[in-house]
Amino acid sequence: MKAAEFEYFRPTTLDEACGLLADTGDDADRCLLAGGQTLVPMMAMRLARPTHLIDINRITELQGIRDLGGSVEIGAGTRQRAVEKDPITRRKLPLLAAALPHVGHHQTRNRGTVGGSIVLGDASAEIPLVALILNATLIIHRRDGRRETMADGFFEGPMMTALEPGDILTTIRFPVWDGTTGSAFHEVAPRKGDYALVSAGAQVALDANGTCIRAAIGVGGCAPTPLRLQAVEDALVGQRLTDALITQAIAPVPDLIDPESSVHASAAYRRRAAPQLVQRALLDALSEARP
């Protein structure tokens, strides 16, 4: 478990990093190193063999949490633990706040970054799921420009995203919901801190009469990518949410997902657990929204 040979770079500015990443004059395999919680073990096992490793941990432009009122921007290089502990997260992004404690262990969250988790695009990871549920805006830089893309559509397949060679995810802009909202995140993992077998997140907004005016629901570990459950959302919006309605709304979940089997959970297990975890998330979100 020793990494194959690679060349190491440590830029201190985003421009410098973009330049290094874009410099593709040869058939080199360039790779960014952020928190390294996945990449470094992958390299040690030689499952990842970058020839050029570009360490972006010293780039201050990638750090920080900014409250913009209607949205919150998180620098892609911000440590998961820093986001978890920031009061802005708890106040403005309660779904992210609920999901973060499930991400690995606090030791790994001290290193792991929000952006690193998103660009890895693991279908059972919590942060990509939250980004998808809230349809965050992803701000991407490359040597010749900057663009924005939505999380909806970003996750294309197992560990595959819409990121192109030369792209650096720099900022994630999460929308903040107004009004009476509630959110909750549930998952089952073999042990605390393991990759989720199935995870479910839900955020709902109610009007003054208690009618659901907005719902965002998604599941992880149930398809090649994190999955938003539009059909469940549609069944809830415009309704007064009762236990019966929620039970009815989650009924199609097994047909909306496309899980695979792994050592610790079969596809059948995931099909059975997913609707139940969605239900738990919805009920908790609802009880949080109701005063």
Added chain:
Amino acid sequence: MPDDRPAASNYRYISQPRRTKEDKRFITGRGAFVQDVQLAHTKHIALVASPYPRANILSIDTSAALAMDGVLDVITGAELTEHTDRLYHGVDLPNVRWHPLAVDMTRYAGEWVAAVIADSRYIAEDAAELVAVEYEPLDAAIGIERVMEPDAPLVHPDHGSNILLKKKFVWGAVDDDFAAAEHTISYRARWGRSSAVPIETFGVITRWSEKDEVLEVWASIQMPQYQEQIADALRIPLNAVRVHNYIDVGGSYGVKRGIKQTVLSGYAARKLGCPVRLIEDRIDNMSGGDAHGPDRLFDVTLAYNGDGLIRSMKMRVVDDVGAYPGRSIQQLGKPISALCGPYRMSSIEYDVTSVTSNKTSQVAVRGFGQAPTNFALETGVEKIARRLGLDRTEIRRRNFIRHDEFPWKIPSGTAYDSGDYHTVLDKAMRFAGWDALIAQRDAARAEGRLVGLGIATCLEPGGGNNIFEHLLNEKIQITTFVESALLKIDGQGQVTVAISTHTAGQGHQTLAATVAGEELERDPDGIRVVHLDSLEALPTRGPVASRMAIMLGSAVSKAARRLRNRMIHIAAHDLAVADTEVEYADGEFTVRGDPARKRSWLEIVFIAHRQLHRMPPDTEPGLQTIEVHAVPGGGKLPNEKGEVQIYPCFSFQAHIPLVEIDRVTGQVEILDYAVAHDCGTVINPKIVRGMMMGGIGHGIGAALYEKFDYTEDGQLLSGTFLDYLLPSAHEIPDIRDTEHCTPSPLTSHGQKGSGEGGYLGAPAALASAVNDALEPLDISLTELPMRLADIEAALHTHANPVPETAP
């Protein structure tokens, strides 16, 4: 009634909650592990592993690897086999050949096929990728029952069968007892393939000293007769092997037995003339390190009466030892020492089969096979209780051997030394708050929650009289299982104890210093304990089998008493009185009834070392002695009925966990865990407690999380910590423990073994708790580990029974 360490008050150091000698160096980062050994010009091994569980090796091309800068050599199985002898098996298997590297055929995915030796591990791994092995893949023998079928692929074709051992023992009148019993119950229990997986993998550095013609070995090892096995395999005299026993071991729990690694490293070191280091990485360790644990299928029938009394047992067990059995095959033998646990059975039939498969080889794991057997036995006790509607604690009480019946001889001939099982169980229940826990469980059940209270007991044989090996292999006629201590008091009056083994975290320095300090009335903190290397060492069996408190403790005690008496003798001579007139206390030798006439510790030390003119004429100068202690009650071969005393001392524990199962996910949460333990006199309470907590953690892993999963065609699925799930601090609850003391009559201070009991009891107790939680649904699970998906599947099947299909 003995209670709460009654003897403790009589001791100055023994049983006192003193700091251990070892903790300081570990906590301050000053341990000396194998990886800390830095020798000039050390070369590094990386391994080429077979991707196939079973394949013929057609060719190995090492030229590209050898051409790399920094690569010294590539060794293959063919070369190694020419220059070294095959490795040892615990039973007689002339046609099952085990070598450090595969020869002609690979027998499991991950088996090492070639070894690259290079200037650094990085270069060695780069070169290992360039070793081109041509394989002819073959169908693999996978599945504990499948491998026994006549058309199964053969793991060792020359052996002609995948069955390595088949033996049946009958002790007592089994047929009569079955005929007389009112009921029988038959069940199957399955213990999954798990192990101990220490944070530190196995590692070894060897150096051939041309000057001394000695192979020096530094290793993270816990194995009896390590040096003998090295000498045999490398075809060098035993006195040409020097194992440095001071090396700290970063966890073992039985599994640190890297003989193949050592032979490979030793051969390379001698061939290349430089130190060669092989430190397994996690993948080497988990797939290729031959360190998996027992993998067992039990079919048990118990004969019992309506009152719950168990009269007899028929236990059939199959163990899948993987590709090469090594000594681990004998793990079916040790359970014979306590096959009926703490229960009064009058006869037992024990039918053992050991099979080979295309899985990674098995190794000794904590308890040497006893944890699975205890789980199988306790499963039956629970089943009888359920069937009779008898309380699970009551059935145990009815079957327990009584305190006044010791020594109690079980059908296989072993006499248990002492015990008070009723009292310990009562104590465990009181301490746990059994009635309150039952109320808590019932209240939760009323809310529809799945909460269960578990109970299990276990016997922990300690001391290591391994005569069971003869039962499985009559060629083994070894009856000597000793441990030695060398004690000396130097010219300054300081005490040093030299012990002859390595240590694997069991605290032998604390043990030896505490016992020596007690006997000599000197502060253990000032007593030095050193590990003799294997050339200096005295006869030893080593730190296995929960034996060191019993064996080393007794050896040190005897040696220290001898020196104490010798000092009294010197003092008496100097004071011109009879030995019996001198009293020793607190470093002073005083004439009885005449306190003014005395000699100090230092005066006697000075006489012994420097003043021959003041010495008694019959006394050797200096203050030193050797004690070689044999296992109490050992030294005998089995009689014609296969009865024999195996192990001397028997500790006892009662475990009571409370669990809750999530109905949706199948996840088990341990809400509470209480345990009462009785290992006789405790030498150091912190060490006993640490071993018990670690053992319970280990047992939680075996019960709920850990398994080496394989695909049907023989690929290891859980070969990293991503899928091989060790319980972490989150999964191990705060464990509440209480102590009891039933001293052993066979040891210096009444001590017994304590390294294994946590692991022997926890899996059975957690299975009991899970099954209690599932009882309202009439679900009973008898396969470990009980992982969340297994439990969820059982809940799902219960809720959605398969509809009967129309004819």
